[in-house]
Amino acid sequence: MSLRHGLLGLLAEGPASGYDLARRFGELLGSIWPAQHPKIYAELNRLAAEGLVEVESEGPRRRKAYRITDAGLAEVKHWLSSVDVDHTMRLQPLLRSLFFWLMDADDLQRHLAAEAQFYTEIAEQYRQYAVAKDRGDFGNSPQTQSMRVAIEAGVRIYSALADWADWAQTMPPAAKPE
Amino acid sequence: MSLRHGLLGLLAEGPASGYDLARRFGELLGSIWPAQHPKIYAELNRLAAEGLVEVESEGPRRRKAYRITDAGLAEVKHWLSSVDVDHTMRLQPLLRSLFFWLMDADDLQRHLAAEAQFYTEIAEQYRQYAVAKDRGDFGNSPQTQSMRVAIEAGVRIYSALADWADWAQTMPPAAKPE
DNA sequence: GAGGGACATGTCCCTAAGGACATGTGTCGA
DNA sequence: TCGACACATGTCCTTAGGGACATGTCCCTC
Numbered sequence: 001m002s003l004r005h006g007l008l009g010l011l012a013e014g015p016a017s018g019y020d021l022a023r024r025f026g027e028l029l030g031s032i033w034p035a036q037h038p039k040i041y042a043e044l045n046r047l048a049a050e051g052l053v054e055v056e057s058e059g060p061r062r063r064k065a066y067r068i069t070d071a072g073l074a075e076v077k078h079w080l081s082s083v084d085v086d087h088t089m090r091l092q093p094l095l096r097s098l099f100f101w102l103m104d105a106d107d108l109q110r111h112l113a114a115e116a117q118f119y120t121e122i123a124e125q126y127r128q129y130a131v132a133k134d135r136g137d138f139g140n141s142p143q144t145q146s147m148r149v150a151i152e153a154g155v156r157i158y159s160a161l162a163d164w165a166d167w168a169q170t171m172p173p174a175a176k177p178e
Numbered sequence: 179m180s181l182r183h184g185l186l187g188l189l190a191e192g193p194a195s196g197y198d199l200a201r202r203f204g205e206l207l208g209s210i211w212p213a214q215h216p217k218i219y220a221e222l223n224r225l226a227a228e229g230l231v232e233v234e235s236e237g238p239r240r241r242k243a244y245r246i247t248d249a250g251l252a253e254v255k256h257w258l259s260s261v262d263v264d265h266t267m268r269l270q271p272l273l274r275s276l277f278f279w280l281m282d283a284d285d286l287q288r289h290l291a292a293e294a295q296f297y298t299e300i301a302e303q304y305r306q307y308a309v310a311k312d313r314g315d316f317g318n319s320p321q322t323q324s325m326r327v328a329i330e331a332g333v334r335i336y337s338a339l340a341d342w343a344d345w346a347q348t349m350p351p352a353a354k355p356e
Numbered sequence: 357g358a359g360g361g362a363c364a365t366g367t368c369c370c371t372a373a374g375g376a377c378a379t380g381t382g383t384c385g386a
Numbered sequence: 387t388c389g390a391c392a393c394a395t396g397t398c399c400t401t402a403g404g405g406a407c408a409t410g411t412c413c414c415t416c
Contacts, residue, residue, distance in 0.1 A: 002270050003372085009277035019394050031265075032272040036374065041395060061381045061394050076277065081285040085271055087209075087296065089335075092180050092264040094210040097328040099187035099258055101320035102251075107259040118265065142279035149349060150275040153342045157267075160338035164331045171327060181402080197364050214404065219365060239364050239411045 002086070003035050003043055008052060008076040011068040013143050015056040018044050019063070028129075028147070031122060032154065047072065093161070097168070109169060116165035123158035126151050180264070181213055181221055186230060186254040189246040191321050193234040196222050197241070206307075206325070209300060210332065225250065271339070275346070287347060294343035301336035304329050 006029070010021055021044075022037040029035070044066055047053045052072035056065045068076075093115060100108055129151045138144040184207070188199055199222075200215040207213070222244055225231045230250035234243045246254075271293060278286055307329045316322040 001372095002268075002273055005277075006273055009273075009280065012277070012280055017394075018396095022394095029273070029276075032267055032269050034266060034268065034373090037394090038375085038396070038398090039373065042397095045396095059394095062396095063381095063394060073280075077280055080274060080277055080281050081289070085274065085293065087271065088212060089210060089267075089269065090180075090212065091210050091267065091331075091335075094328055094331050095180055095184055095187075095207070096258060096263065097331060098207075098324055099183075099190070099254065100324040100327060102187065102190055102255055103258050111259070115263065145349070146276055146278040149278060149346050150272055152345065153269075153272050153275060153339070156338040156342050157269075157335060160334040161331070164334050167330065168327050171323070179401095195364075196366095200364095212403085215364090216366070216368095216405085217403065220367095223366095237364095240366095241364060241411095 002033065003039060004047065005076055005079045006033060006035070007040065007043055007047065008068060008072050008079075011053055011066060012073060012076060015065045015067040017059075017063050017065045020065075028150075032150070100168075112165050112169045116162050116169070119158045119162035119165060123155055123162055126154035126158060130155060180211065181217060182225065183254055183257045184211060184213070185218065185221055185225065186246060186250050186257075189231055189244060190251060190254060193243045193245040195237075195241050195243045198243075206328075210328070278346075290343050290347045294340050294347070297336045297340035297343060301333055301340055304332035304336060308333060 006025070007021060010016065010024060016024075018037065018041045022035070022040050025033070025035040025040065044053065048055065048066065051069060052075055053066045053068050056067035058064050103111065130148065132138065133144060133148045133151065138147070184203070185199060188194065188202060194202075196215065196219045200213070200218050203211070203213040203218065222231065226233065226244065229247060230253055231244045231246050234245035236242050281289065308326065310316065311322060311326045311329065316325070
């Protein structure tokens with residue numbers, strides 16, 4: 001039920017259409033909470049049916065902007081402060097790492113190098129965001145304060161993964177019993 | 179399709195029953211790739227039907243131990259070196275952090291403190307594992323070498339999250355426009 | 357010998373997510 | 387004026403995952 005609350009949270013900042021929300025998920029949220037547009041439109045309809053959001057306006061090209069209702073705001077706030085955090089982490093790269101011993105040394109080195117590069121790039125992207133935010137590019141609203149916190153998490157996690165992949169390359173290759 | 183390859187990878191170490199595999203997923207793998215037993219049994223049956231694993235022996239209490247076949251081994255290896263890594267990350271705690279501005283300062287501090295504690299504990303657990311491995315408790319097989327690498331990732335990620343939660347507590351609370 | 361608990365394998369149902377496919381609309385430039 | 391393209395919203399199908407429920411077995415202890 002996180003997408004639901006993700007949408008409500010974004011709508012708490014102000015009205016937006018499904019398209020807007022899909023874009024925001026695609027940009028900043030893409031790597032921490034992927035969501036495709038079909039899911040988003042479907043969920044918005046469900047939220048509207050439950051009275052947690054309402055159509056604020058209909059624009060050109062069928063655009064429907066939604067506004068969060070009081071009930072919706074109460075729901076996100078309740079979720080944030082009273083519902084247990086789901087700490088589930090499902091990281092395929094880590095699952096794979098358990099099976100590195102099945103790879104030959106060359107493939108493994110290539111793999112780790114590519115992983116390191118990937119994580120380094122994303123970390124760098126987040127770092128750029130952080131710099132822009134700290135420079136004041138996005139203003140100083142409470143929302144962007146929170147965004148800054150989320151970005152910091154991105155920087156730290158992806159940096160940690162990049163460092164890990166680098167470190168793993170220095171591990172002595174397992175003496176492989178063929 | 180990661181569960182599939184996770185099972186094949188574990189079976190590459192030696193024959194095991196669904197029950198054994200479910201336990202291994204519950205222990206070490208629990209926090210990086212959760213999997214409940216119904217999924218595991220179902221997937222094993224599918225793998226057997228496709229000839230990637232085969233029943234090695236039937237023991238007491240209906241126990242069926244599976245052994246990976248050559249085709250199965252080829253399949254994991256192919257996955258490891260030729261299939262693109264899925265970097266999807268879906269971290270509810272980070273999603274929530276985007277909406278911290280909706281929480282009142284007290285709730286937020288409590289939340290962050292609890293998160294920090296949670297991550298610190300898990301990081302510590304992984305650190306213990308790492309120490310045990312480095313002490314040689316699990317031998318020095320290539321498999322445990324890889325396990326060591328995976329554990330290191332756990333240590334680093336959870337430490338990063340713990341540090342992040344600590345850092346977030348020191349952020350000036352957003353001047354909240356009520 | 358009765359009962360609890362770990363061992364062991366499953367079914368069933370519901371929701372979440374991914375991805376292909378479908379469709380319509382304003383705008384702008386060639 | 388035609389076409390490309392971004393805007394905008396959806397359906398449909400399949401797979402993955404979570405969780406409740408069901409069942410049977412062996413062993414150990416009381």
